[in-house]
Amino acid sequence: MSISDLRKSSTTAAKSILSNGVETLTTLSASVTAATPHANVTSAESAFVAAISTDVTAANDTVDGLYKIVRDALTMGIENIRALEKFIGLRVPQMEDGNNFGVTVQMMMSKLLKEKREAFEKSLSDTSKYYSSRSDAIDKFNHLSKVSKVETVTESKGASTGGKDGDSNTTSSNTSTEIKTSTSSNTVDIHRVKSLAALDTQTYFELKFAVEGMMDDYLIILDNFEKNMDKLENPRGKGYGGYGSGGSSMVY
Numbered sequence: 001m002s003i004s005d006l007r008k009s010s011t012t013a014a015k016s017i018l019s020n021g022v023e024t025l026t027t028l029s030a031s032v033t034a035a036t037p038h039a040n041v042t043s044a045e046s047a048f049v050a051a052i053s054t055d056v057t058a059a060n061d062t063v064d065g066l067y068k069i070v071r072d073a074l075t076m077g078i079e080n081i082r083a084l085e086k087f088i089g090l091r092v093p094q095m096e097d098g099n100n101f102g103v104t105v106q107m108m109m110s111k112l113l114k115e116k117r118e119a120f121e122k123s124l125s126d127t128s129k130y131y132s133s134r135s136d137a138i139d140k141f142n143h144l145s146k147v148s149k150v151e152t153v154t155e156s157k158g159a160s161t162g163g164k165d166g167d168s169n170t171t172s173s174n175t176s177t178e179i180k181t182s183t184s185s186n187t188v189d190i191h192r193v194k195s196l197a198a199l200d201t202q203t204y205f206e207l208k209f210a211v212e213g214m215m216d217d218y219l220i221i222l223d224n225f226e227k228n229m230d231k232l233e234n235p236r237g238k239g240y241g242g243y244g245s246g247g248s249s250m251v252y
Contacts, residue, residue: 007090011233014087017080018229021222025215028073032215035066036208044204048197053188056141060134060200063207067130070211074124077214081117081221085110093236102235105228112224116217123210130203137196142189 038044048060088106155173225232 003090010083010087010090013083017083018222018225021218024076025219025222028069028211028215031069032066032208032211035062035069036204037062038204041201041205044201045194045197048200049193052193052196052200053190056188056193056196057138063130063200063204066204066207066211067127070207070214071124071127073211073214074120074127077120077218078117078124080218081113081120084221084225085113085117088113088232091233091235096236100235102231102237105231106235109224109228109232113221116221119217120214123214127203127207127210133199133203134196137192137199141192 038047044062047062051058051060088110092103092106153173153175155171230238
């Protein structure tokens with residue numbers, strides 16, 4: 001396979017992403033709407049407090065569902081942007097004097113893509129901390145049973161002389177395990193409940209805002225490509241053939 005073949009393949013992939021872009025956003029928007037029943041903090045916190053009061057250790061199904069949608073969307077956005085970056089990189093023409101306006105358009109688009117991709121990557125990283133934070137918050141509930149395990153190993157050694165079989169050494173060991181269960185209180189701490197509900201609410205809206213921002217950015221990318229596709233694909237015109245056998249990707 002030649003670089004020319006890879007260039008054609010990247011063009012096909014990029015055009016597929018762009019042609020399906022509106023449908024992708026429409027489907028994602030519908031999924032996000034269905035997964036975000038709470039329009040404000042008060043509504044979300046009230047619902048989460050009620051659920052947590054019933055079972056502190058149960059997962060928050062609302063946040064869990066949105067979590068999966070958002071992280072899948074961010075991953076999709078990152079992968080598609082990388083494909084578009086590759087497309088532009090392989091359409092940069094050989095270095096020549098003059099007629100560089102199309103190359104400037106490519107450079108500006110590459111900068112936009114890089115900024116949006118890095119923003120998506122940061123959001124993906126930030127959202128990964130939710131379950132760790134929630135686990136720590138649940139551990140602070142005093143009414144939950146705490147189980148500890150203590151293992152004790154006792155070893156004894158002995159020696160005897162002058163027996164029928166001569167001198168001998170003996171070693172014996174005994175292992176015992178003690179499991180303790182303890183609680184500090186039999187009452188659910190309402191402030192801990194509200195603290196956990198606040199964490200879930202914060203995460204709920206951070207996820208919601210992250211995916212809404214991602215969809216806005218994705219739409220801006222689609223719009224910019226639609227407006228500038230001729231310059232991005234053919235920066236020096238459709239009749240230009242100066243990509244070389246390897247297709248230089250130097251930007252100047």
